[in-house]
Amino acid sequence: MNFKDKIRIIPDFPKPGIRFKDITTLLRDGQALRAAVQEIANRFRDEKIDLVVGPEARGFVIGTPVAYELGCGFVPLRKPGKLPAETAKMEYGLEYGKDALEIHLDAIQPGQRILLVDDLLATGGTTRAAVELVEKLGGQVVGLAFLIELTYLEGRKQLGDKEVFSLVQY
Numbered sequence: 001m002n003f004k005d006k007i008r009i010i011p012d013f014p015k016p017g018i019r020f021k022d023i024t025t026l027l028r029d030g031q032a033l034r035a036a037v038q039e040i041a042n043r044f045r046d047e048k049i050d051l052v053v054g055p056e057a058r059g060f061v062i063g064t065p066v067a068y069e070l071g072c073g074f075v076p077l078r079k080p081g082k083l084p085a086e087t088a089k090m091e092y093g094l095e096y097g098k099d100a101l102e103i104h105l106d107a108i109q110p111g112q113r114i115l116l117v118d119d120l121l122a123t124g125g126t127t128r129a130a131v132e133l134v135e136k137l138g139g140q141v142v143g144l145a146f147l148i149e150l151t152y153l154e155g156r157k158q159l160g161d162k163e164v165f166s167l168v169q170y
């Protein structure tokens with residue numbers, strides 16, 4: 001499957017100079033969605049993943065079906081003020097701004113093997129914040145998986161020697 005053919009590029013969104021990778025065109029194609037989810041899940045099938053963790057919002061769309069495919073649970077990282085129980089919070093920078101993510105303090109048990117899933121790796125700010133939240137709770141991040149990696153932003157450099165898997169690179 002050529003996933004690049006399924007992703008639409010919108011110039012100057014949400015700010016001038018940003019070439020936005022629009023995955024809605026891939027998501028609405030049933031065969032492409034299934035193939036993408038299965039390719040990510042297949043890569044981590046032998047890694048004894050306990051939980052998939054994904055950031056709001058596009059990380060939910062890809063992360064939850066990957067968790068379903070792996071037969072494990074899904075933990076959401078949410079934008080501030082959305083999670084109802086006690087949380088930990090981490091702020092981070094983005095390609096086009098800054099934001100923060102929160103996690104429920106009881107979402108992960110110490111030692112659990114975690115796969116982080118998001119649609120796209122850009123600067124790595126979101127993923128780094130996600131890794132820090134998981135590790136703060138005692139989780140072990142065994143892999144990071146993305147549909148898309150913007151290699152020119154060198155997000156991998158933020159992520160140390162963690163295993164990074166992406167389906168499509170720009």
Ligand SMILES: O=P(O)(O)OC[C@H]1O[C@H](OP(=O)(O)OP(=O)(O)O)[C@H](O)[C@@H]1O
Nearest residue numbers: 056057058094095121122123124125126
């Ligand atoms: O590597 P980074 O520079 O951190 O950028 C990548 C993040 O940016 C996008 O999310 P966004 O915050 O736009 O939120 P959304 O999923 O709610 O659209 C994307 O879904 C990743 O989570």
Ligand SMILES: Nc1ncnc2[nH]cnc12
Nearest residue numbers: 018019020021095120122
């Ligand atoms: N260029 C981009 N396209 C889509 N989502 C993004 N998130 C961060 N940078 C992005």
